[in-house]
Amino acid sequence: MKKTVLIIYSILCLISQTLTAQKIAPSKKAIFIILDGISSDALEKVYTPNLDDISKAGGYTRAYVGGEKGTHTETPTISAVGYNSLLTGTWVHKHNVWGNSIKNPNYNYWNLFRVIENYDSTLQTAIYSTWLDNRTKLIGEGIKDAGNIKLDYAFDGFEHDTIRFPHDKGNAYISKIDEHVSKEAERHITKNGPDLSWVYLEFTDDMGHMFGDSPQFHEAIKSADKQVGRIWNALKLRQEKFNEDWMIVVTTDHGRKKEDGKGHGGQSDRERATWIVTNQPTNSYFNNTPGVVDIMPSILNHLKIEMSKVQTNEIDGTSFINPISISNLHLQKVNKQIKLTWKSYGKNRKVKVYVSTTNNFKTGGKDTYKKVGSANSSDEIASFKVDKLPSEFYKIVLKTKLNSLNKWIVIEK
Numbered sequence: 001m002k003k004t005v006l007i008i009y010s011i012l013c014l015i016s017q018t019l020t021a022q023k024i025a026p027s028k029k030a031i032f033i034i035l036d037g038i039s040s041d042a043l044e045k046v047y048t049p050n051l052d053d054i055s056k057a058g059g060y061t062r063a064y065v066g067g068e069k070g071t072h073t074e075t076p077t078i079s080a081v082g083y084n085s086l087l088t089g090t091w092v093h094k095h096n097v098w099g100n101s102i103k104n105p106n107y108n109y110w111n112l113f114r115v116i117e118n119y120d121s122t123l124q125t126a127i128y129s130t131w132l133d134n135r136t137k138l139i140g141e142g143i144k145d146a147g148n149i150k151l152d153y154a155f156d157g158f159e160h161d162t163i164r165f166p167h168d169k170g171n172a173y174i175s176k177i178d179e180h181v182s183k184e185a186e187r188h189i190t191k192n193g194p195d196l197s198w199v200y201l202e203f204t205d206d207m208g209h210m211f212g213d214s215p216q217f218h219e220a221i222k223s224a225d226k227q228v229g230r231i232w233n234a235l236k237l238r239q240e241k242f243n244e245d246w247m248i249v250v251t252t253d254h255g256r257k258k259e260d261g262k263g264h265g266g267q268s269d270r271e272r273a274t275w276i277v278t279n280q281p282t283n284s285y286f287n288n289t290p291g292v293v294d295i296m297p298s299i300l301n302h303l304k305i306e307m308s309k310v311q312t313n314e315i316d317g318t319s320f321i322n323p324i325s326i327s328n329l330h331l332q333k334v335n336k337q338i339k340l341t342w343k344s345y346g347k348n349r350k351v352k353v354y355v356s357t358t359n360n361f362k363t364g365g366k367d368t369y370k371k372v373g374s375a376n377s378s379d380e381i382a383s384f385k386v387d388k389l390p391s392e393f394y395k396i397v398l399k400t401k402l403n404s405l406n407k408w409i410v411i412e413k
């Protein structure tokens with residue numbers, strides 16, 4: 001009898017321990033905010049206490065958009081192009097959104113929302129946005145080729161509601177919509193805490209275009225900071241009340257023209273110069289000028305969600321929160337050899353090098369990779385013979401235990 005009681009008691013203890021353990025692991029949540037068209041120098045000039053507060057918890061870094069200048073990854077410093085680089089973790093040579101008209105996105109490169117909806121459709125997704133196309137065209141909600149996904153909550157499209165938000169020459173209506181959107185984001189997140197959400201605010205870019213480097217532009221940055229603060233407070237509240245671990249990433253989609261701060265779209269340093277703020281602890285790659293494409297893999301790391309290996313092979317970004325072994329891959333074809341250089345982190349690890357001469361992924365097909373050799377991560381340099389693989393196109397993937405990198409060689413005739 002005594003023995004039975006002891007067994008029951010032990011079982012109860014085990015159950016209670018398991019329950020406590022479950023309670024300890026907080027649920028992972030992520031939100032990213034795009035504040036349109038603020039070059040890093042402009043942001044650094046203006047007092048932004050809320051962004052400062054977030055970066056105190058994690059970090060602030062200068063970052064870049066525009067791909068690798070002068071190569072096939074070079075990407076216009078245009079809004080929708082930048083948003084899609086963030087969403088897909090790839091540059092324009094893959095995602096194929098070249099301008100704000102979003103003509104022909106290549107949905108074979110999955111966006112963040114599609115990845116997480118596919119991983120677990122019970123995860124809650126939300127968008128709060130001053131531009132409708134972000135949901136309907138870039139995420140491609142309800143579009144078959146984009147995976148026919150549906151976000152759980154959308155608060156957008158107000159730029160088309162000319163009764164509530166009559167359009168005016170000074171674009172004050174956009175400022176009002178940003179207020180409206182950020183207040184709803186605060187309310188909805190406080191109440192529901194979606195697993196992945198996107199806030200997009202536009203007014204800063206409008207003031208940049210109209211007035212360039214000016215008090216108006218700087219005031220708009222201050223207002224955007226207040227709007228971010230609203231959302232940041234909601235996250236802090238949720239972290240206090242619920243067992244949740246939030247990652248917030250705030251960034252911009254492009255810088256501004258050097259001369260007057262008005263336009264953008266080109267490849268000047270100032271147009272490419274962006275920034276990233278996050279509350280999560282970062283790895284040392286974060287301070288090595290990350291790109292907008294690095295945000296997607298970082299958010300997936302935080303959410304502990306992995307894509308398929310085939311998809312991971314295509315991501316141009318590198319996580320700035322998890323430990324990594326390698327970054328900044330550069331390739332060069334010299335005679336019959338491919339020369340590789342990269343930057344290494346942490347302890348020496350084995351790097352396996354794979355090559356494919358096809359690019360069927362682009363059209364929804366499969367590529368066959370051939371292992372051409374291996375190297376030590378700390379060497380930061382290697383070369384491999386490809387004389388048996390004659391081609392004008394090489395897709396290279398470097399794999400280590402912690403992360404992988406990829407790049408193409410396109411030989412121009």
Ligand SMILES: [Zn+2]
Nearest residue numbers: 036037079253
């Ligand atoms: Zn923009």
